[in-house]
Amino acid sequence: MNTKILKTLEFQKIKSLVESLTVTAAGAEEARELTPIHHEEKMSRWLLETEDGQKIVRLRGGMPVPKLENIRPHMRRLEIGASLNGLEIAQVGRVLQTTTEVKRFFEELKELEVSFHYLYEWAEKLITLPTVNQKIRQSVDEDGRVTDEASSTLKGIRTQIRRTEQDVRSQLDGLVRGKHAKYLSDAIVTMRNERYVIPVKQEYRGVFGGVVHDQSASGQTLFIEPKQVVELNNRLRQYQISERQEVERILAELSNELAPYEKEIIQNAFVLGRLDFIQAKALLAKQMHASIPKISAKNEISLHEARHPLIDPEIVVANDIFLGKDYKAIVITGPNTGGKTITLKTLGLLQLMAQSGLGIPAGEESSVAIFNEIFADIGDEQSIEQSLSTFSSHMTNIVTILDSMDENSLLLFDELGAGTDPQEGAALAISILDAVGAKGAYVMATTHYPELKVYGYNRVGTINASMEFDVETLRPTYRLLIGVPGRSNAFEISKRLGLDTTIIQEASQIIDGESQDLNEMIADLENRRKMTETEYLEVRHFVEEAQTLHRDLKEMYQLFFEEREKELTKAKKQANQLVSEAEVEAEKIIKDIRKMQQASGQAGGIKEHQLIEAKAQLSGLHQEEQLQKNKILQKAKQQKTLKVGDEVLVQTYGQRGTLIKKMKNQIWQVQLGILKMNIPESDMTPVAPEKEPVTPYKVAAIKRQKSTNVSMQLDLRGKRYEEALAEVDQYLDAAQLSNYGQVTIVHGKGTGALREGITQFLKGHRGVDSFEFAPANQGGNGATIVHLK
Template identity: 45%
Template sequence: MNERILGVLEYGKIIENLTSFAETSLGKEAAHKLKPSSNLEEVKKLQEETDEAQQILRLKGHIPLGGITNIKPHLKRTSIGGVLSASECLDVATTIYGGKELKRYIEAMEEPELPIIRDMIDTIHPLPLLERHIKNCIDDNGVVMDGASDALRSIRSKINTLESRLRDKMESYTKQQSEKLSDAIVTIRNERYVLPVKQEYRGSIKGIVHDQSSSGATLFIEPQAVVDINNDLQEARVQEKREIDRILAELSEAIEEDRPILSENVKVLAGVDFIFSRAKLGRSMKAAMPLMNKEGRIVMKQARHPLLSDEEVVPNDVELGTDFTSIIITGPNTGGKTVTLKLVGLCTLMAQSGLQVPAMDGCEMAVFDNVYADIGDEQSIEQSLSTFSSHMTNIVDILEKVDDSSLVLFDELGAGTDPQEGAALAMSILDEVVEKNARVIATTHYPELKAYGYNKENVTNASVEFDIETLQPTYRLLIGVPGRSNAFEISRRLGLREHVISAAKERVGVDSESVESMIASLDEARREAEADYEKAEDVRQEAEQVYKELREQWKQFEDRKEKLYQRAEDKAKQSVEKARQEAQDIVDELKKMKSSAELKDHEWIEAKKMLDEAEPELVEKKPERKQTDETRDLQVNDEVKVLTFNQQGVVVEKISEKEYLVQVGSMKIKAKRKDLEFIKAPKPKQEKPLSTVKGRSSHVKPELDLRGERYDEALHQLEKYLDDALLAGYPQVSIIHGKGTGALRQGVQALAKRHSKINAARAGGMKEGGSGVTILELK
């Protein structure tokens, strides 16, 4: 993309916001370099990455990235044999630890599916041995510890002993000869312990003078008695530094051995932080993942300018590239025309950068090869160009480069010159761009362009609404309705006398007046349509409330029925248990009778009576049948009721005089004639031309699109659709629910788990729609 265009559309401010959400210097570096891509597949991958990160943030709220630093310069130094400092070695260890914690955090997540981020995390290789080696040598403050080596421990022990002896010697001077000292303290000069001696007592304390105060009144003297101890201390410190350098060289060599793995880890960690910074930016804007296309189609519902606060911004619906390729926006100054231009341009650049756009779920954005914009006053004093000349220089450059994969934004096209010539020039420029099939949005004050929008194919008018009552713009974009000048109405409300307004109206041409009348009529029709929509929306909400209440009552009924069934089952179990016990008593009695030579008739009768009485008293009420029902000879396609299942079905085959094959839903069952109740015969089919006869399956598609539907309505549609798909005999169907918040996807998967006719449910593959589609395998 042209850098000037990025500046005009304020893309740099978006990058600044994005950078602020990165937690590591690696992520900030990646965010700062972000530029829009014109490759559709690359953009789709970026959007999927951002969406996966958004899902994690929605479920977990954060991601651990602590301790990760930019160690690329450190690794470069080790590659050329350099030795890292203790703090640099510690940076390597903390980065290893941060990558390990991030890997553990993502691997522990069960939901949702995260194919891209999981693949990235899998490439992180923890280096526990190197991390432990570094942390065994360097503490959290970046200091080499005594335990780093036995030699270092011994040297530091010696240093502590010498410092203690030295301190005792020096303190004896501060106590016994304090009157000769400027201050009764021990200080350091040239890395040696000294005393601040007054100038007049120089000869009283023998030793080496290392420094004096700026006034010359104080000399810093190392007493002769501590010179040898100081020498030993300096030698020990040299040994300490030499041992520390050896330890750091050893750690640097170990880091160099794992440098390829560390470099790859750093690259992955930078990518993860960058992805999550994009997701955090989207969350802050309440943005949605757009569906990307290469057809120049833009559809945004309730879109908001990304750089305006919620208090300032007015959401608008924007659509381009479906029914028309160009929009001409008219309306008053400060009404929001330029904001709309920048909204579309900036959202396009954001979407092509893998950033989500501030609009409702289900939005669509196009991937353009180039975005061109002529916005604002670009008058150049240095080049001695007027505003008109500056605009025309820019427009000439645009016309030379524009093609069918371009988005062009014109602000006040043709302004800055004679109105009649400017309007004609604007129409010619639009003709040129529209004929190249580019996507165009232009703002203008010229009334001639309103008629141009009506007469030109693939071009539509739009306007920014103005409230005549308050004399203030509402900033609402109205596509399909050109803007009115409102000059006479505004003047009247501001107090201009009526005869002046009437005289002005007489000077207005007939064509202009008729256009204004037409626009006024369209505006009135729009207001009436909006009022009707609001009424319809109220009715819909009321119906939805009634539906919810009925569902709740039905649920209560089902719960009550279930309790009654459970109570009946418990009673039946008790009866069966009683029967089992009585039967056992009978068996015991028969065993006793067995010892007799023979049983008498009255004894057998008594035993049979006991068995009959032991039968559980479970009575099943059967539906009444018609007198002639069993005598009717059922035919194929007759509708019948299967009494044993209390379900309706259709006869598909007569097996014998007393047995039939019946289709009940998606099942075929065998049933006795006595268990079938005739309902009605099929209507005789009328002869139709072959081309108009269709099977049921031709009315049922193998996929159902639920995007944009409310949650309850979507699940209701899904249940009805599954019945039709089962009857159509589909082995599997695709349910398109989009990605969005994930609520609809979870609802579809939950229904699939409890549906008896669904074998399995899985997310769509890369060529099936990805996680925006659920594939259901039917029984």
């Protein structure tokens, strides 16, 4: 795609919006390099990736991708055998940790059977390195500081440093607060040249002995290391050197462990950047209320309620734009400031966005074409340097466009043929449009020339359009009216503004008769359009009413059918019950008759086959309930099929119970609390098992323990926000049960979000008495010391 169209339509602003929504260096780079393409398969993939991103944002709010720096320079340094510093290793570790989290994130979605077009494919390319990742997390903080857990040697050295520092400060505190305080400029302990010193007045420099490391600007204060702490400071300095050497050794060791996985780490960073870029496109679509357009197989543009993406959504006017099906050329006429140029730019910019895989601010059913090139001649092209007039600059640009276009090009001409004699300009505009039509290219052009209004009627594949103007309010509505050419509203506007009607009548007589007829024809077309629009709205209203009535009638019919079947089944059951009762009575009577017959021994008595026939006739009175024809009753019957272990509600007692075993004749043995009872199946209703109450934290279990193994320190580094807060709550409860007075929560520095969240949580916790950040030598604001009640 030519660079001039990207500049003319301000595509760079769209790219900047995408870049602002990325959080990784790789994602931002992809946004900066975004360019429209005309490869259909690749364009379709990009659009479907954006659609996947929209689903992620809608379901989960986004992917767990944090801010990631560019680690490619770090990997190049590893490639040549160099060691990384703590911050660089922390940045690589952040990539590895994010890889693990994103991989787990997509595995969870896959278990939930959430479908995507391409995101699972990207997730499969992520390679987790759990051993290296764990080693880095254990050894280096997010800000690059090597932790005490990196090695036992480092931990021992730092323990010695803290003890020695405490001894030095204790010695110096005794000096600044004791009888020697009068010799000091200020009762403080400070540092110079990485050694602890005290500020001594210049005239008392000999009181403390030791070494002078610095003096104030006035020379009145000397910063002296008293002789009492020289040896301690020397020892402290030696420990600090040992610490630095051990840190360098650890960083070199970590660098060596990362080096073999250079390609895997770079690939992970690239994939995370791609996922971040896809998410940024989805977030931009959400901000713009955009949709993913379809790609037209016939290369037709159909934009419903299209809006310019760089205009305030509160004021932008949506328009329907169609091009390529019934016509390949649209000629828009109408007054200035009516929105013609914005309509051109909207069409071009939305097409560029779609061919870049971005959602477009248009209706859901919108479709776009694929153009090899989009050309535009928009705005004032006057060039002082080249001594070209506006007309000459436009013609130079148009010549280049006509030489470069093909049948798969979209041309946007603003004020075609303007800047010269109106008659000649109109003729040139018509010829240019004919040349474009002969090539088969797509074109949208704006003009003031009335001759082009007639052109739109006479040329096949060309249609007139205009921007609506409200004569009543004397304001444009910015609505695009396809099929209706624009007309001059000068007479109407002048009349409403108070111009003498005589002058207007004389002007009407002066105007060319053909132009007057054209204006009258356009006015008639506008009136017809408004009438048609009104009728359409009325018909649409009646259609919606009819659809509503049809839907209600369909629902009522279904309800009637279900109720009829229900009542019919109920009646058959009652009839069958009566027949069953009659059968029992009849059987009893028949038995009595048979006994009497046998007792009497009379030969002329009732025959046996007659008794059997009478019984068969009674049985024939049973009605078939035909459950198989009623899907609703069939489903209910299936749902009511009971089995051992099911939970049921016993209607008679209003109690829940569990089925133990089936007896006979639809009788079940049911466990009701501590009782076992025989209950008929008709008196039971299946119910869902009651969920056990979830106890967030097993406080009771902790209380029952004879001795707890609760640590005095809780490390939350690397944890998610919600997971960390839940762990803090449980940890504080356990610490209180263990009668701890003080504990330490290590949350790291990072972005500060976790630290702020924990601070707010501690403020509202009932068991917290007070809390403060740890001293500088114990982690500073990367850890919080909590005092418990």
